Amino acid sequence: MESKAPGTACHSDERLSTAHPVTYDDVDVFGYEGNHQIVYKTLSWQMVAVLMICEIVSNGMLSLPSSLAVVGTVPGLILIIFLGIFATYTAWLLVQFKLRHPDVHNMGDAGYILFGPIGREVLAFGTVLFAIFGTGSQMLAGEIALATLSDNKLCAMLYTGIFAIPILIFSFPRTFSKLTHLSIAACVSILVAGLVGMIGAGVHPTPNRSVQAAKSSDFYSAFVSITNPVFAYAGHFMFFTLISEMRRPADAMKAAYWLQGFATTFYAVFAAVVYAYAGNDVASPSFSSLAPKWQKAAYGIALPNFLIAGALYSHTASKLFFVRLFRKSRHLHSHTVRGWAVWTALIVASNGAAFVLAVGVPIFNYLLGLVASLFAAWYTYGVAGFFWLHDAYYDFDGWRTWAKRWPQTSLAVFTIVAGAFICVAGTYVNVRGIVDAYRDGTVSGAFSC
Template sequence: MSLEGKATPYTEDAKDPVKDEQEVFAESQNQDFHYRTLSWQFVALLMIAEIVSNGMLSLPSALAVVGIAPAVILIVFLGIFGLYTAKLLIDFKLNHPSVHNMGDAGYILGGPIVREILSLGTIIFAIFGTGSELLSGQQALSALSDNGLCAIDLLLIFSGASFLLALPRTLGNISWLGILSVALIFVAGIVGMAGAGANPVPGRQIDAALSSNFYQAFVAITNPVFAYAGHFMFFILISEMRQPQDAMKAAWCLQGFATVFYVVFAVVVYAYIGSTVQSPAFLSLPPKWAKASFGIALGNFLIAGALYSHTAAKLVFVRFFRGTHHMYSHSILGWVAWTALCFVAVTIAFILAVSVPIFSYLIGIAASLFASWYTYGIAGFFFLYDTYHLKGGREGLRTRPIGTILAIFTILAGAFICVAGTYVSIRLIVDAYNQGIVGKPFTC
């Protein structure tokens, strides 16, 4: 289809660009939009901005439940595991350049039904991720203003800013925000650790290891597990790289930075605050230090929320306008559709955040159902599929026993995290209602 063609319905009967194994974005000099402009350095920054944002703030509380040693071992293991699954995702993308998102990958693995399930899951998780960042932004603004405005008003202000930042059509046009976002979350973490060190809790309890039941332990484990939950947007980021072959360099930077920073931040904050540390950790700091930390991190929450909503909008936009001139030119239909998609993504996240009192718990369910597979489990299927279809069928699997065993372990790990995480999240909701700590919708 030429770039000047009209938008056509995306049907299974039509010639499918995913099956054609062509690059997602065509590039020519006369286009208004050039998508494939990202370097691996900027991809790494965008990955860090999106993943590390809220991840680090929940980790000190995990140490308070299971102790320093088990939590640190788990954080490091998951960092290495996340690097391994990132490699499997990147290899699959390089073998199938037409893949733009998890839905496209699902179509290759299992046809149209799997495509729709994984596409819908990506959109849902991205919208819930947006909502999580909106709530973090609202908490930061509330701390900075001493609750001077209604929480809903603060959430609305933050949502409007997130919508505006999500509007650029290409990731290359917002890639510079990655530098700012990473700098902000890094400095915020340093300030948070300094605040904890300058104000240690007297008589605090610090444990190298703690015993707990499965429920308590897995509640704590979900924090580091989902602190790496950003693989769902890897395909979308890699599709806009100039050299997709360099994507593994970005993954190394992401996992290296995240793992080291997570461990240092979690251990330092827990060492000075002890077992009473809250989640997010900045709430455990004295007011002045909390304001300073939240104020610095505010920009990161904003940029991460914009990236999540951009991801949801981009999946739908590419799905319907792929191969048409609306993707590459300043057409009215293209801009109206893109603006509407970004607006809808942020609006749904805002409505969920203000109208569903248990929204923070639902984020855990969404992470359990989708991030467990996108970050961990599905990577095993990618390896098995490509090894079978591209490297000799069953013989290819037989001659790669280590890779095959690791792939099966990855699938089983994703399934376990999905089931156990969902169970824990549902039980947390039940406990919250039993304890009467669930608020009311649309309240300040």
């Protein structure tokens, strides 16, 4: 990448001082695509909303009823709704930052603007790491679904391998537009699966269940449960990449509103209904608390979502490397041997790494929580505050703008503090969980059934 920070060409002061104003496409990561073989900027805001919903509203929601079992219905629902509103605000900050810096393609590019070369490498590394762990998480969700459907007739590692193959295949398209129709099916599948799960829980409620409006708990147990709704919204790390492939990036916030509105409503209803009928003994994932036939129905219907969400994650990890390697070169927009060879290698590597981590690391779920705490907490919440503070300072009147617009400044600082708290506390509970698991002997062997 150029030594100049991505996006600085579109600062408002430069527009005002230039005889020929810089347009979005002049500095956009993909530029003008009129005569290119591979065209990226084809997504409508509706399709971006579908991709966002498919990626975020996935297997993470299945842990929400167990969160209510720890803290109670009222605190749990308040947290889910608050986090949905908060994530909408941080999405707005992210979109505004992207519109001011069109050549920001991923969190690494944003990190360069905020913190220089070190910031770029740290945020890019975190994006790739979280995306690969997200792919592995979807593989494990697919493993649980396949095992449930077949009554556990095969080794769990084989189920993971079987599910990893279609994820690998669906990761291959070079543009997100090739995944939009599959993502529509994936969105429908998780919605219907959630409805089936709620109906199944209502038809066969847990006998003698205990349901509480509010519960007291120690900090460790409470925050472990809180991380479930926190990370159920952890999809902002993909937003820059998705917006970069929109026909009209100015419409990006419409997609974010639909995403957060759907996710918050669906999360709250699903968590409340399943917890009400399953009680404090609800499993995580919650479909496993259903009667056998309902389990199979719910998991079977949810399979397309697990599949496409995993493909979106691995696609994102690969694209970060690909765009960084070939930005402004013919390999980005043309069907060249080198371009496709590198893309294929990246897709295979990202999916292979996800599979090895999922089946070969006994503490994978703890590590997933750790990675989410270290990076996703910042991507969804904390770093958005830095976006606003940076642009308010450099595009306007420095610290005077901060003082004049003190409510917005206060909110920006709050997002940074919130991200830092989630990061530190989440890291603590996950490290403690790893220590406790090894101490209690509950850690299985690597590559075991």
